[in-house]
Amino acid sequence: MIQTGLIQNAHGDLVTDASYDFYGLRLATCSLDQRIKIWQLDENNTWNVEDDWKAHDAAVSRLSWAHPEFGSIIASSSFDRTVKIWEQTSISQADSQVNGAQHGSGGFNSRWVERAVLSDAKGTVRAVEFAPHHFGLKLATISTDNLLRVYECSEQPSLNTWTLNDELDIQSMALGPSPGHVSRAHTMALATPTQTNATLEGANASLVTAALLQQTATNAPAPGRPGNREADGGWCISWCKDKYWGEVIVAGCGTTGIIKIIQLNSRRSATLLTLSSASNTAYNSVNSAVNSSNAAPADTADARSSSTSTNANSSSSAITSVSWAPSCGRSYHLIATGGRDGHVRIWKVKPGSEDADIENAGDSDGEDAKWTAIAVADFEQHKSAVGRVEWNITGTILSSAGNDGRVRLWKATSGSVWRPAGSVCVEQSEEPSQPESKDVEMDT
C-alpha cells in the first residue's frame, strides 16, 4: 500500500465521520466541533474546502450523501437527537436564505442550506443512510432509543417535508411478521420555508431544549440497564443496495451482538433473518438454526436473555458497524459487521426463493422460502474493538478499523476465501529508514 495524500489540518477537533459523495470527488467530514465541512477535489488532486458550517448543537455522528439524481444533498445525524437535511445551492440563492455568519469565511461558490430537521428520535441519533436511489428519496436513521426510522421526502425539490414511513423497535421486533412493530405513518412539515429563513441558531436552540426535556422524561436509566449503555452499545444500519428484494435494511442496536435483516413494507415490516455474532449463527422466523449444524435453536426469548447476560458483565458483543455489500450480480449477499468483541465478520446471506410470501414466511413450510446466512469469514486480527466496516462500490474490498490503530483491508481470493490485503496505521514505523516492505506473501 502507498500513501497518496494528506490534509494536515482538516478539523479543529476529532473527526467523527467522513463520507465520500457518489463520485468520490467530494468529501463531507464532520467533527466534535459540531461543524460539517465539504471538500472538493480539484484538477491537481488537491482537496479544497467548499463549505464549512456549524451544523448541530452536539457532535455530528454520521453523514450520508443522497444519490446525485436527487441533487447535491447530505443528511447528518447528531447527538443533539436530530437528523438534518442539507442541500447545496449556488451562491446567489444561498445569499438570500442563509445566515452568512453560520458559515465559514467567504469565497465559496456555493452554500449548503438546511432544508429539514427530523427530530423524532428520543435518543442520540447514531447513524443515517439514504436508501438506494431506486426507492426514491428516502433515508433510514437509528438512534439510542433503539428505533429504526425510515423517512421519505414527500416534497421534492423543496426537501422541506419528510414523512416518517416507518418506526421500528429493533430490539423488541420479533422474528417474522412483527408484533413489536410500531409503525405509525404520519406527515410532518418539519421545516417550512419560513423556518429556513430564520437563523439556524434560533431554530436549533428550541430543538435542543425540546430534546433535553425529552431526555429527562425518557432517558432515566431503565432498571437493569447499565448506566454507560450509550458508550458501550452500538447502533448501526445499512441498506441492501439491490432493487430486486424491495426495501431491505440490516440494523443493529444496543449492546447485543445481534443484527436483524428487516424487510420494510408499507403494510407490515418484518424481520427476515437475525444474525447472532455470539454463535455465528443465523436464524429466521422458524426457530431453527440455519446452516449451522452445532447451533442450538434460538428464538427471540433466547436472544433477549443472552443479550441481558451480556449486559450484566460487559458489552463486548455490541455490533458497532454493519455494511451491506453491493451484490453486483452475485446470487447471494454479503454483510460485514464489526463489533466491540474485536471481530470482523462477513455473512453470506442467501435470500429466500422469490415466490415466498413474506407475510406468510412463518407458515411457509418450504425451507427455500426463508432467508439463510452463514458466516464466511471471522477475523480477530484487530484484537480490540472494531469501530467501522465498509465495502467498496463493487463489494470486493472490505475495510475495517479497530482500536489496534489499524485500518485493515480484506479481499476475496480464489475459492471465495477472504484474506488480509494490507493495512495502514498512524504509528511511526519501527525502522523509519526502511521503505515499506513489499509483497510479503501470506498465501498458504
Place this chain on the structure above:
Amino acid sequence: MAAKDVLHLVPPLVEAGKFNDLVKAGQTISSALCPSDNTVLVFIKDKNPSVSEEARATDEEQPLYFASLNAIPSSERRLLLTDTLIIFTAFQKLLQSAETREPGWLQSEQCLTMIRKLAIDYVNFIKECWVHASQPIPRVDGTLQFTGDHYRGLYTCFSLFVVLYLPEPGYEQAPVGDELMEWLNTHFIEPSTEEGDQLSALDRPWEDESFWPYLTRSILRGLSKASLFFLAALEHHPSEKLQRLTSTVIPLIESQPRLMNFTVEREFAYAMRRWGDKVKALRIEMDRVPEKERFDRFENWWERLSDIVGILEGRQDVVQRVCDDLGADWKEVAVAWSIFVDPRMRRQDMAEVAAQILSEMPPDPTQHEDMVHAALFSGQPIEALHHASNLDCWLSAHLGDIMESLQLIDAEPKDDSGISLRDQYVLSYAEYLHSDPALWRITVDYMYSCEEIGQRRADEVLLRVPLQLNEQNSDLKVDPRIRAGDIVGVLKDVNKTCFEYKRENVRRTVCRIAAQALVSDKDYGLAVSYCISAEDWLGLGRIVDRVLEEYITDGPQGFTQYALAIAPSVQELRAQSLIQGVFMHRLIFVVRYARFHELVQKRHYQDAASDLMTIFVEGIAPTSWWAVVLCDSVQFLQYAPTLLFSSSAASLLLQRLEDIFTRTSQGAGADYLSVLTRVIKSKSEREAVDQLKTVRIALARYFARSLVSRGIGP
C-alpha cells in the same frame, strides 16, 4: 502486486506501538473508502461517542490521510495498459464472432492461427516495453514504476506460453525442442558473449579454466558457430588424439539435424538416427584413447570431451550432471532434454519430463517468474496463473483470457462465487486499473468482457464516472457546449460505452443525474431532453413543477423563457405519444401558458386571448392554476378597443370562476387557490378570493359590453 503489508502513514501521530495511548485518551482510528479509486481515507475519531452539547474549542490539528492499494500507473506503465487493451479488444471480438459460428470453431485451425497471432502481438508489445524500460535514458516522471527486469519477466513468461501452448497450426504434434531452445537462448543467454570474446583472444584457450565449460554450454545450447570456433581451436591442441577426435566432432556438430531443415518429421527422425550412429562411432573412437593420454598439462581433456559426447549421445545423467556443474537450472535441463535426450519430444510429453526434472531440481519459490515457467513446463495452467498473478496482475489476466479460449482452464465457475477463473484474474486486473480513475474506459472494457458479475461491477464503475457537466469544478455553470445541446466530453463517452455494452439501466441513471444537474442550473430545456432519453417521467414531472415554481416565485418573464425552452421536447413527446394523461396535460399547459405570456409581452392580444381560451377549452390546466389564468384574463376582458372573447368563451370563463367559488365555499379552497395565493405573495386564501372577485366584476362588465355591442349590431 498489492502488497499485503502495513503502511505507516506520515506524519505519524504516535510512536511505534503506542497507539494504545490514543485509545486511552478516548481516540481511535476510522476510515472511508473512495468510490472512484478505492482510496482509503483514514482519520482519528473519538472512541466513545460524546453526548456533550458543548462545542469543544480545541486547537488540535486533525489530519486526514489518504492511502491506496496500488500506485497510480506511471506513464511507462500506462503505455502497456492502454496499448495491450487494443490487442485484448481484438481478441474479445474474435471470441464474439466465434459465438456466431459453428460449435468448435474456436478450436479450428483458422481460429487458432488468429489467437496465436494476437498472443504474439502481446509478446512483441511486452518486448517493446522491456526495451523501453531498459534504456538508460532520463525519465520525465523520475524512476520507473516497474523495472526493465520486471517486463523481461513478463516477456519470458508470455513467450514461453506461446511456445508451449500455442504452436503454429499443423505443428501441434511436431517435436518442440528447437522452439524451446530458441526461447531459452533468447531470454537466458549463456554462455556470455564477454566470456567468448575473452577466450577467442587467447592463443591456447584450452589453458583457460573457463574454456571447457564454455564449449560444453555452447554445444548444449546448440550454438554451433561458437562451438565450431573453439572446436577448431582444439585442432591446435598439443594432444594428437584430441586433435583427431576434434576433427570427428566438428562435422558432427555441423551436421546435427535440425527439425526446421526438414519438411517431413519422418526424415528428421531418420537423419537423427544416422547422426546418432555417428556419435556412437565417436564414442568408440574415444574409448580407444589410452588412459595415460587423456590428460594435457592442465586437466583431463578426455573427460571434458566425454561429457560433450555424452550430451550428443543424449544421456540423461550426463545432461543433468553437466547442467548442475555449469550452474544451470531445471529449465536448461528440460530444454536440453528435448534436443538431445528425446529429440522427438512433443509438447504434451514435456509435462512428465518436467515433473521428473523439477522433483530433483526444484524451481526458486521466491522467483514468481521461475514458478510461472515451471508451471507452464509442467502443464499446470491453473498454477501458472496463480504465480503469474503474483508477478503482475496484467500477466494473469491476459494469460487467463487466452487459456480459457484454448480450454486450458474451465470456463465454468468452480465454486459458488459465480466467477470463472478467467474472470477472476481479469477482474482482479480491472480492480488494479480502477485505482486510477482516469483509466475508467479500460477498467470497464475489461469488466464488461466478463460474465454477469463482472458486468455488474463495471456498471458501478461506469455510473461513477464524473460527468463533468460543469466547466470547472469551482463553477457551477454548465459547459456551454452541453448547454448548446451537444452531448460532449465524458457524458458522450459514458453514453457511448453504455450503448456499446447495452447497459440501458446505467445510461438511464446517468441521464437522470445529468438532468438533475441541468435543473439546478435552470437549464430546463436540456434537462427535459435528458429525462425523456432516460424515460424518467417522474423526473420530467418534477422539472415541470420546477418551471411552474419559477412563475410563482419570479413571475411570468423568467417563466416564459424557461418554459419555451422545453417546448420543442414537448412537441416531440406529443408527436411520439410516448406518454399520456394528466401528466402530458401539465406539460402542454406549461408550454401553452408560456406562449400566452410571450404573446402578451409582444402585445398580440387577440392571439393571447385565444390561447388563454384554449387552455380552458382543452382542459389542460391543473385546477390549482385555474385561478391564476382567470386573473390573467382580466386585462383582456377590460381591453377597450375590441371584444377579445366570444360570448361562449366568456361563459366558459364564468363557469370556471363559479366552480372555484363553489368548491372554495365547500372547503376545497386549498386545491383551487393555493397557487394564486402564492403568486400574489399573500398568506391567506381570502386575498385570493378577493382577487377572483375582480375577475367576476370584469366578466360582468364584459358581458354588459358584449350585450351592448351586439345590441347595436345587426
